[in-house]
Amino acid sequence: MSKKNRSSRKLRSGYRFKVTGAGWAFLLLSVILGLVAIKTQVPLLFILFGGLMGVLHISGVLARRMIGKISLTRQSPQRVWQNQAVHVAYYLSNDRRWGSCMGLRLEEVGGDAGQLESAIGYCVNLPAGKTFRAGARFAAHRRGRLKLHGVQISTFFPFGLMRAIKFLPLPLDLVVWPAKGRLKARLLKRGATQASRSEPSLTSGGQDEFFGLREYRPDDNPRWIHWRRSAGRLTPVIREMSHSVPDKLMIVLDTAAKRTSRNGFDKREKLLRFAGTMVDHALNQGYEVGLLVGSADGPVLIQPGVGIAQHRDLLDALADVPCDSDTRLKELCDMIPRPAIRNAQVMVLVKDRAALSGAPIDEIRACSRYLQVLSEPDLAEVFEDDPHVGEEEEDPEPNDQREVTRAAS
């Protein structure tokens, strides 16, 4: 039995009690007072001794009662950036008919909650039959998918001598994207050969380009009439506009690595963080961004695209990169659809230049509009990493593998 389990006592399913440091000190003081009472035979000290023991006991009873009938829901984002504080809202509801609950603390426990750094939620007073929204924050220091099993609600009330704990199951799958850094250089190259679409757009927008003029049709918006060209004509003419074609960026990320050294692991993670930052930046700049990366099931290709869904898919793919992928750069390069990168900027990210050997780099350079190869040492000039990286980051281990390890132990 572990030390933690020894110190806590499981009274009933879902409830645990833990005597705090102050509680132990209080108990010691009470025992000393009892000894003094026995030594001096002063009646008042006997009453005081009993009173102190009663206070210790009632602490547990009241604390247990405080967390007795509380229902809880959680509002939390399902995707978060690594090393960024996330605000979570807990809706606490006191289902009792009378008696308020005080000093409630809320924190995520179970599953991968240990990977989170949490600032607990707190509620001073929750009257009977009322609902309260308590806020908490947490930050994930490891990218990947985290499984949270539920929320632990506890209280030290009334005297901080004993802590009553109750576990409320609220499962949550959390995707942690790689930490976002800052780009120091302009890595995106503009200048696509085909800047606009070949047909007019149905709607006009602020970034549209002029396409041509044509005669006005009854369903057309009168605001599009080109009045100067229409002057002296029998029928008015209107402007036709076309959407501009966004630039494309294809990121090829070499993640082939074995978990042999801490250094190799750090390099790979830095590449992932750079890739995540690049994806976010490029999408914000209006680029169509695609990604080719190795995963546990082989290479994953995400075709260039824009939008929130694309943003989510790209970063999810980066979050899901396993720690020991054996997909080589050559395999990745072979998978790149050549027509898709014809008018695109391709960014190949490798740990070191040695990984380029055997990869058809020249072929890709020939197919793409612009090829940029960046190795991990090169990133120092163009990328400022997240300052909090490395503070609490651990070697990520696949969830399933960890489960196996735990079961075996």
Place this chain on the structure above:
Amino acid sequence: MPLREFTSAELLVTERRRLELPLLALVWIASTAFSLAEWNLFYLLAASFGVGVNLLAVLAGKEIYLQRIFVNLAVVLSMAVLGLEFFSGRVSSTVALAHFMILIQLCKLFEQKRNRDYAQMLLLSLLVMICGAIVTQALWFVATMLLYVILLIYVGMVFTLKRGLDHTASARLTVESSPLQPQRVAWNVSRRWPQRSLIRRVIVVLVAALLTGLLMFIITPRMEGGGFGLYDQQKVGMSGFSDGVRLGDVSELYLSDAVVMRLEPLDERATRLAGGTLYLRGYSFDKYAHSQWTRSAAYQSTQGMRRIPTPPPVSGDRTARMRVAMVSELLPRIFTPYPTPSVDMLNSDGTNALQPTMLHTHAPRNSVVGTVRYEFATWTEPFTRDQRRYLRLFAHRSSMAMAIVPAATVWVPRKVQKLAETWCSDLLEARQTAEPAERSRLNLQIARRIAGRLRSEYSYTLDLSSADPDRDGLEDFLFHMRAGHCEYFASAMTAMCRSLGVRARLVTGFAVDGTSMEDGRLLVRQRDAHAWTEVFTRQRGWEIVDATPGSYRQAGQGGLSGASDIWQRIRFWWNDRIVGFDEFSREQVGEWVARQLWNLWGWLKAAARSIAESFSRLVIEGEVDAVLLWTVLALAVLAVLIEMSVARRSLRKRRQMQTLPTWKAWQKMPTFARLIRRLDKKGLAGTPEQTLRRRVETAADRAELPPERLEALVEVFYRLRWGGQNVPERELARAEDSAKQMLRQLRRQR
């Protein structure tokens, strides 16, 4: 001494003032109570000053503090004071420790306070109170302690909440550059301070703590030989208990109402005994010189004496049994009105000695015995021949031999002796020629003559401001003041008797008016303390002759005597039942509980038997008796109560099942909720006081939304809210889809 404003965070988040005000009160109560317990004015004033200054600062929303170096210096000084007090031996170690803790508390009051300091102040004040409880067990201290405990519980709760708040307010993730803004945290954690909830919890905790305390008090076994010896410093001379009489010592006497003894006659003879004035003898004095009565060596020690003979057996109808509960005041003395052959101690173990003066003394092993309880069987008049013989034998075999005490042990001024001879000249002449038996009778007459003259020619007073300390007390009383209290009368009487060769002694103790008996018990108060004279006669041994005028009984009864009486009764109850609670009392309580349980068990058995008999009578003879009727009635009432309870519970459950809180219903239909919010934002959904159905109808009109679909959505919501949680998932999903479509339609309209 800098003053620092509370920051907005401290005011908003940490609820500082809510904690500091009661905490200051707590510190003040603890320090003051201890200072009063040992009557130390310095610590009382110092604590009051420190707390007062802090209180003013807190009320002004500020914190007052000294620089750390000064605080540290004060701590060093406090330690020096502790060392001095400890090694000088002027005060006990407990008191020295308490002084040190009060000083440290003062230091804490004047430093910048954090949670750690608050916790230390709480602990220190608790320890000071514990020291106070060791020093005194007076009732006022207990009342103060009760107040202290109530405040302590409240402060403990507020402090726990504050710690949680502080933890939340100061929590900072490593990825954050600073903690959250205090306003945000305050909104997050405390909308309204739960004062009423806290007070309710205080009551719950207090009741639980008191019950547990009393239980522990009752069940804990008591040991012998405890005590730190603190009580030895408190040899408070109470009139009835004092072991010395000195005339002219005080200028004015105050007659206290404090109850010091409770007498409970156990038989008819004892009740009759207590019917008149009951004299309870404490100490007797036989030496007088320079205004002071002292006891000769034989009184003070039994060493060197011959063994006191065993009293002859006396039949029960010639003795009176009484039970006494008496405040021991560390000098337990057994007060009995007459020669008392047997004394049974009820609650105190120790040495019991019969003194040559036929007075019992008791030395308990435990010096902290608050109340001494004993039963005695005293002889009552008229004495039998054997009893008289025993008294004579005892008087002659006693080394002290009171009957032949030389008159020289009493130094009486010549003027006093002359006055006595003047008063009793005829009786003295008659005594010179009388037979020994007649002489004894004449001696008694002389004593009575002197007593009569004193009663008639001198007055009773408690104001002795006119007493001259340079004169002999007797001379001053008899020739100058001509007024005094019982000690003056008894002294004059005894001294005059002795100067005339009458064997007499001064006795102090209590004289109680037996007619004031209540509920078969007689309360003896401090104001009943008395001094009188006992004269030795051949026939009856020592005979009481009281020279004090009867008016002394009316003294000391003021306008507030009723309230004072109640307070004194409570005090006696406290001393009797709590302070004097010992192993014997514990066993008695245990026996009482066992007896009650046994009685209850017997009652239950008897009830069951009678019910069974009634039932069998009903079955066999068809008779219905009262027992059966009552049983049926009780069962019916019980059944109704159970039925009501079950019905109430099931109704509540049913109501809970049928309804769902609004926020939960909205949670199940989030898209519909968004739709309504959007309609609200656009101002299309009517007014908030309208029902949801009415609002939706309005919205359908204004926003050109399909009314039948909106109506269907409202139906689903109403079923969720009021119709229980039985809406199938599929139907719920359909409704959500419908709401989503309408939401999209609404967006397109923009």
